Amino acid sequence: MALLRTLAVPALGLFRRALSTGIKREVISTAKAPAAIGPYSQAVKVNNLLFVSGQIPIDPKTGEFASNEIEGQTKMVFENMKAIVEAGGGTMKDVVKCTVLLADMGDFAKVNEIYASYFTEPYPARAAFAVKTLPKGALVEMSVSQRCHDAVEEGSMSAVSLRSAAGVRIRRGFEALTATGTVSSDRALNMILSYWVSVVAPYVCVAAL
Numbered sequence: 553m554a555l556l557r558t559l560a561v562p563a564l565g566l567f568r569r570a571l572s573t574g575i576k577r578e579v580i581s582t583a584k585a586p587a588a589i590g591p592y593s594q595a596v597k598v599n600n601l602l603f604v605s606g607q608i609p610i611d612p613k614t615g616e617f618a619s620n621e622i623e624g625q626t627k628m629v630f631e632n633m634k635a636i637v638e639a640g641g642g643t644m645k646d647v648v649k650c651t652v653l654l655a656d657m658g659d660f661a662k663v664n665e666i667y668a669s670y671f672t673e674p675y676p677a678r679a680a681f682a683v684k685t686l687p688k689g690a691l692v693e694m695s696v697s698q699r700c701h702d703a704v705e706e707g708s709m710s711a712v713s714l715r716s717a718a719g720v721r722i723r724r725g726f727e728a729l730t731a732t733g734t735v736s737s738d739r740a741l742n743m744i745l746s747y748w749v750s751v752v753a754p755y756v757c758v759a760a761l
Contacts, residue, residue, distance in 0.1 A: 584635035
């Protein structure tokens with residue numbers, strides 16, 4: 553009963569607070585990159601992840617291609633992506649995945665040289681493909697995914713803080729069970745771990761969804 557009194561009610565509280573973190577979805581937009589001209593957003597931020605739509609080499613100031621050459625188009629694509637990433641609260645160092653689409657794989661070496669100037673080690677994961685055509689006849693298109701470093705909002709609990717709170721409850725349960733001397737330390741530990749795995753852990757894991 554000591555274990556139930558110590559853990560059961562607090563577990564419900566942890567579950568409710570985990571649910572309160574929810575999923576925060578936010579559309580990111582900036583005038584420093586080409587405006588979305590279809591049923592899509594420049595980027596969408598979901599909690600601490602940013603997903604940037606594919607960018608082609610349109611200069612946002614003119615609405616036209618920045619260049620007809622692969623080098624100029626590649627630089628414009630990166631500047632557009634960089635502007636959106638920064639609008640989302642991050643930098644290119646936060647990018648974890650980049651997808652490159654090329655109209656001609658023969659341009660890969662030139663693109664890769666410019667690519668290397670925008671990223672530093674540890675480099676993001678990457679996939680590169682040659683495709684038949686790109687929007688507006690562009691020579692290159694890219695998209696990135698980024699991990700943001702937002703602080704936890706006041707009143708919400710991160711998975712780490714939830715685990716810490718659960719750990720305190722487990723320690724208190726152990727102390728309550730062994731205080732009277734009627735339950736051995738090994739038995740108390742087994743009881744608590746069993747309760748944690750079957751009841752408390754699933755609630756805490758909700759925060760990581």
